[in-house]
Amino acid sequence: MRDERVRLALPAAGDATERPISIAIVAMGGQGGGVLTDWIVQLAENHGWVAQSTSVPGVAQRTGATIYYIEAMPPLDGRKPILSLMPTPGDVDVVMAAEFMEAGRSILRGLVTPERTTLIASNHRSFAIGEKIVPGNGIADKGAVTGAIGVAAKTEIIFDLNALAIAHGSVISAAMFGALAGAGVLPFNRESYLDVIRAGGKGAKASIETFDAAFDRVKTGPADVAAPVEPRPASTKPAPAPLDPQLSGLVARLTREVPVPAQAMARAGLRKVVDFQDVAYGAEYLDILVALSTTDRNAGGAERDYAFTQAAAKHLANAMSYDDVIRVADLKTRAGRRARIESELELSQDQVLHTTEFMHPRMEEVMGLLPAGFGRWLGARPRLLGWLDRRVNKGRRVRTYSLPWFLVLYVVGGLRSIRRHSLRHAVETDHRDQWLRNATDAVGINYQLGVEILQCRRLVKGYSDTHSRGLSKFDRTLAAIKLVERREDAADWARRLREAALKDGPGKELDGVIRTIESFAS
């Protein structure tokens, strides 16, 4: 078909592609996006431009994701430009994101395109509610945003604007204004940006310092930026000789008897277990671990990087250092704990710090402390137990650094000496042994299934009801694994069960997977 379209000259319209500079600010409510918007509008107006901004306050401003949009252009022969009220995908000059996932969202909205857009984004994270409520790890993958920025942005200016602002005693809007000036996309000089801030008056000094720091950071590149904290793989370098002779014996044994790929994790595990109880307990840890590694070797672990021993080194340490009253009291009374709080609060010499703990002990916790035999005797007497529980089971506000309360916690923290005779220890040990038996039974037949069973330990966490719920999820998961253990894809199912159990609090997802398994396995 012949193209009959005629190329019209548009003399009256002038340069039809000439459009205003457009800036979208994507933020969360309460991040000061409105202030930044006003600054940019003022900046443009100070240069005789026509500037228009729009935003959508209302509910989005209650911590939800929101967007501010600015267009600016000089007037022509006294005529004002007609400015749009919403950003058009593919037609945005600058996108400023006050949080990293919001930068991702702006890309998904099509606001960031390679022909046009300078993306200024802070790479700090403020987690969304959906990321926080997951019982496991629900944190979104930052790498995906970095990857998308790489293909979507024409120019990218990415650093932790939030940290920079805090370091200079201001808020992120000032840092973003500085980054915008540094990016040089607007035809205004640095001084005119500063004029806008100065005119604001209140808080101008901190804002200007932050502005300058961000401006310089954009111009000169990273210097003061700390790498974001990601979980660090266990250190693999050999440790210097420990001071305690008994402990050094254990470390020597670890180096000798634990397969090399699992040694780093085993060292971390050993440290945790000794810190929890004592060196003898560390020896017990090592005994079990070495036995497990023998099973691992016999099951062909050498070809699998000793995954079974690696998993055991981690989860056995966690299982052995269960969260009992003694541990909590010990941690709360340590000197390092107070030092950490003081530094977090930036406490100065002339301030006084108190802390209040919110404890709610139940009779179960008290029983856990008792010698195993006595505890079981008591457990068999529900009426007596109920009577005692009514006296014990209530919320207690503990003033940590008042002498009487500190002494109580200190004494409880010192009960390590009797811990290994306690009912809680007996229960934990039984549970641990059963779990390890399950795993060693499995690993000989289906190596990966053995590893998965070890990893199920991750489901047991929390205190009181949360702990019971975790245990129940753990038990249900292992029971469901039993149903499929003969299948070739048993390890896949085990992994699926564990992941489901970590998805939500009550375990609805887990129940779903279990029902699926029951539908074909029974």
Next chain:
Amino acid sequence: MAERSFAREVEDLRLGAGDTFRGEGILAITKALLQSGVAYVGGYQGSPISHLMDVLADAKDVLDDLGVVFQSSANEAAAAAMLSASVMYPLRGAVAWKSTVGTNVASDALANLASGGVTGGTMIVVGEDYGEGSSIMQERTHAFAMKSQMWLLDPRPDHECIVNLIEKGFELSEVSNTPVMLEVRVRACHMHGSFACKDNVRPAHTIKDALNNPKRDVNRIVLPPAAYEHEQEKIKTRMPAAIGFIRDNRLNEWMGPARGKVGIVMQGGMYNNVIRALQYLGLSDAYGNTQVPLYVMNVTYPVIEAEVAEFCLDKDAVLIVEEGQPEYLEQAINTVLRRKDIQARVHGKDVLPMGGDYTAQVLLGGIRDFLEKTEPRLLGNRPPAPDAVPVLGHPAVEKLKQVVPARPPGLCTGCPERPIFAAMKLVEEELGQHHVSADIGCHLFSILPPFNIGATTMGFGLGPASTSAFNVKADKRSIAVMGDGGFWHNGLTSGIGNAVFNKHDGVFVIVDNFYTSATGGQDILSSRAANKRRKTNNSIVQAVKGIGAQWVRQIDRTYDVGKMRDTLKEALTTADEGPKVIVASSECMLNKQRRVKPQMSKAIKDGVRTVKERFGVDEDVCTGDHACIRLSGCPSLSVKQLDDPLRDDPVAAIDNSCVGCGNCGEVAEAAVLCPSFYRADVIHNPSRWDKLKSKVAMSVIGWLQRRRDRRRVGLEALA
């Protein structure tokens, strides 16, 4: 007292001839009302018109100087009824609210007003909360204008145009004895722009004059036979008068070339985005110099038949750009053209989407399709249009879709409503799920994660009424939640009164945070702050008892989660008959912080002993289960990854935005969660006694700590 001060904006209201106003659209509207000589203004707050109410509430001096009466109305119906002052007297009046929700509430009064007609100019400013960022159902105010016959102004999003139209709108109202609605969309309300000011005008006739010289005319009252007469007046007198005025004053605008084979008819509010779309197609420059004839309807009701006919007469086709559904304008224009037998084809919702925002991108597609069908030659030299599709299709961006988490709005840090829902969650765990009717307000966020509480919401203050069907004996009782805003808006009668009268056994929770917080923290009857211009401190509990409720519990500190939980449990299980009303009161934290923060900073600076509270989490005690977050959702309670290879899951962490409300500790205690939370009290400017006590305690504690540390095995080497 609103969430923020409007002192600076009040100054803008004083501007006069020769000054330039620069600021938000809704404030330009406020200024325009004063320039039009209004005698009274009322309304009910709500996005996007809250700032109109806020700035007037702070502008006592300006209003007093002009002799203008301002009222914060009890609800939109009250505001609309206020306009009756213009029925008999030549008083100009204006009211404002969020639409369509507010217009729904106001309809009864509006219909009566529009039937009898007005003497003084009346204007209803409706914030059209439609499209992205809206918090309500997606409907159009247009229908209300048509059904009651009120003129509907829909100005171009330009301060100059809006202000001008408001001034003209009052004249239109007076000429045609008909109330006028001014429709402004969310973004136009919050749009920064400028206009050349005029002096404010004192009302020629004041409210006082009217009170002192009362008038009545039974023919203005809606009662047969007058009501039949009103209908005839509407058709025979008022409509023609309005059409004449709109034409004579050229309230609608013609843009672009006088002739053309095709043209575009649009609501005024669509103009800016239409121009942008035309620009993308190479048919306009950035200054609105368009190659396509445009008919911009700044008045969308009534449709001026003669103007439409004139615009369409020489054209092959026209495109109607009309946001939202149904397509009232398109239908009206089709009728006009058929009646006059004008052959221009009418396009509209066939090339444009039926619902949703008409963004420049959407219009670009629609106008392009329209031109492809009708006059493709015009697309001849279109420059490449912006297009994000290629980048959106890239695998790296595709992958992002699965990653970026939803970020719904939620309760603020320290919100006093959070512990109420935490308590409801705890009760749910014990007594099972109940039917919960939610209401409008911040507390509606309970329907979202982490609480997931609330089955329906039927309108402001109607949470309790929406449980009224569940009035039978059953194993469980219904629960209704309502805010103090909704309570005074209508919930006292429609909810509590209704439940008392019908002997409803359900549970009614009234969330009292001392303001209408969701709309920006305006004062209401039960606000606790002293307000010189209003009578506050009227007790909700007394009101509820006064209307006949017997089982009433007041909780004065919502953060007491244990008490909240026990009270709810009692309400759900007690044998007492009739409604169980729980009034849960604590101040909105946003407002409280605005009040308290400067006081505290000042006290610290002045050397006064001050205790600052903040919460924290012991990261080595926290097991990373996040059960606490599932009962909270506080923005300051987050998670962090530890630098520990043994820990797979992040632990809870509290950032420095914490205001120390106490919810974390209360929930941990009431829910028997875990001992990780602690409250840190930092005493600024401690007394000598504070210092001495702490010094003694810490020296003993330090000795004990050193003693135990000596017995610990050194683990540094294992790090």
